Amino acid sequence: MHDARALLELGADAVRRLARRGYQLDLSALDDLLSRRNKSIQRVDELRSESKRVASEVQRLARQGGETAALKDRARQIKDETRALETEQEHLAAQLRDVLLNVPNLPLDAAPDGDSDADAVEVRRRGTPPSFGFEPKDHVDLGEALGILDFAHATKLSGPRFSIARGAGAALERGLAALMLDLHTRQHGYVEFSMPLLVTPETMTGTGQLPKFAEDLFRTGTANRDLYLIPTAEVPLTNLHAGEILDAGSLPRAYTAHTQCFRSEAGSYGRDTRGLIRLHQFGKVELVRLCDPERSQAELELMVGHAEACLAALDLPYRVVTLAAGDMGFSAQLTYDLEVWLPGQDRYREISSCSDCGTYQARRAGIRMRGKDGRKGLVATLNGSGLPIGRTLAAVLENHQQVDGSIALPAALAPYVGFRTIRPDGTTE
RNA sequence: GGAGGCUUCGCCUAGUUGGUCUAUGGCGCCGCACUGCUAAUGCGGUUCGGGUUGAACGCCCGUCCCGGGUUCGAAUCCCGGAGCCUCCGCCA
Numbered sequence: 001m002h003d004a005r006a007l008l009e010l011g012a013d014a015v016r017r018l019a020r021r022g023y024q025l026d027l028s029a030l031d032d033l034l035s036r037r038n039k040s041i042q043r044v045d046e047l048r049s050e051s052k053r054v055a056s057e058v059q060r061l062a063r064q065g066g067e068t069a070a071l072k073d074r075a076r077q078i079k080d081e082t083r084a085l086e087t088e089q090e091h092l093a094a095q096l097r098d099v100l101l102n103v104p105n106l107p108l109d110a111a112p113d114g115d116s117d118a119d120a121v122e123v124r125r126r127g128t129p130p131s132f133g134f135e136p137k138d139h140v141d142l143g144e145a146l147g148i149l150d151f152a153h154a155t156k157l158s159g160p161r162f163s164i165a166r167g168a169g170a171a172l173e174r175g176l177a178a179l180m181l182d183l184h185t186r187q188h189g190y191v192e193f194s195m196p197l198l199v200t201p202e203t204m205t206g207t208g209q210l211p212k213f214a215e216d217l218f219r220t221g222t223a224n225r226d227l228y229l230i231p232t233a234e235v236p237l238t239n240l241h242a243g244e245i246l247d248a249g250s251l252p253r254a255y256t257a258h259t260q261c262f263r264s265e266a267g268s269y270g271r272d273t274r275g276l277i278r279l280h281q282f283g284k285v286e287l288v289r290l291c292d293p294e295r296s297q298a299e300l301e302l303m304v305g306h307a308e309a310c311l312a313a314l315d316l317p318y319r320v321v322t323l324a325a326g327d328m329g330f331s332a333q334l335t336y337d338l339e340v341w342l343p344g345q346d347r348y349r350e351i352s353s354c355s356d357c358g359t360y361q362a363r364r365a366g367i368r369m370r371g372k373d374g375r376k377g378l379v380a381t382l383n384g385s386g387l388p389i390g391r392t393l394a395a396v397l398e399n400h401q402q403v404d405g406s407i408a409l410p411a412a413l414a415p416y417v418g419f420r421t422i423r424p425d426g427t428t429e
Numbered sequence: 430g431g432a433g434g435c436u437u438c439g440c441c442u443a444g445u446u447g448g449u450c451u452a453u454g455g456c457g458c459c460g461c462a463c464u465g466c467u468a469a470u471g472c473g474g475u476u477c478g479g480g481u482u483g484a485a486c487g488c489c490c491g492u493c494c495c496g497g498g499u500u501c502g503a504a505u506c507c508c509g510g511a512g513c514c515u516c517c518g519c520c521a
Contacts, residue, residue, distance in 0.1 A: 005483055041480055045490040052451095052490095055502040059448050068501070075501040245439085245477090376477095 020325035037092040105360040107325035115326025127317030138344025139394035147426035175416030190256035195236040198227040206365030208331035229262035233286035234383040242365040252291035276390035283389035296380035300356040307386040317341040354384030
């Protein structure tokens, strides 16, 4: 969420930047709404001020044994007037909030023009796509042949877009998560969390999933409560300090969590229907950083590096791209995507999205900091995947497959899974 | 699910016969003074949010868990709700 005044002050520049992501900002409507709200607040405050004066006057008169009936009548009159104006004021405040909640973050100029992944600009490549002396299979064929992935039974249990990992596959999922968490907590300085997967509408609003993207979320109204399944651990990790003021000396804060993520994938019918790429439920290790807004861009570079380290540890070729302004998430002002090489698709596919949200989420969620001088300000929030388990497993299987259908695992995984190879029959050694 | 208790400005806390509560004190924190340094001490400041010019000073309004109500006036009274604690029941 933006500050209305700040947005108006930016004026044409805000309009220009929002237009880059396809949002038409109506400055004069916003200006009108803000000034009407403020005038309304002024009137109400004046009335309340008078009401307080009258009340103390009543007290004074009563003590002296004076006649207070007329003053009390006047006070009742003021109260009626105030009630009406308060209703108007609340209505205007709600309207303003409604408008602001639906304005996306302002893209930084570092984000290129465009509105699709085709408009992303490549920053760097690492690793070399493997050249096989044979036609590489995709992870579905590999996993099913090895007996470590089972989509048919997942569909029987839960319908489309679910997966089952079995034997070495399940061990790999567990091992991948542990490897990444260890990397982030021991090498990169993150604090690990175990978080609720069901959160309130307020929490979902803090990070920007609500009110605009309700249809992307799974929701439950059981037990007479309104709760949503998190689409990413970014939601609980970022909202952890909602409504709090953090000591600036304690920043930056680096948080990580491995959670299941739930997404309705409404509107992606027919896309990536095969395999582990797009599921209703998947595991993911998420990275979140809270920092001084002046440092957010440097923090983003740092965090991208942390996500890259996961891919490097798994010997996976990838590239880093800067997302186009119109392709970024609602709350982001700048996003780098990591794209891993998938031999089964013969192309790079998104495996991590690292975003600098500036103060946008912090203003929504009320996450602030207090400096040594006592001054308060909003923090900046950043989030990135580091990494999703399913897509990473797919990349590992596809990139490290052998001609006989076996998998030669990257050395870093061995301590976590207890084996180096998955044989063609699914057994391990 | 049943019964009871609690919730005040970062933490602890005073305050419930409704009105100088524009909320007390301590700790912590910030500034200044003193001190060879540290410590100690003294003085001052310190809820959060909003409006008033998007500045400073000042002024005004709201805020004592949340939402209603009674009243000229509510931290204080009434109703509803939330969270926490204790006991009972049930349970991985």
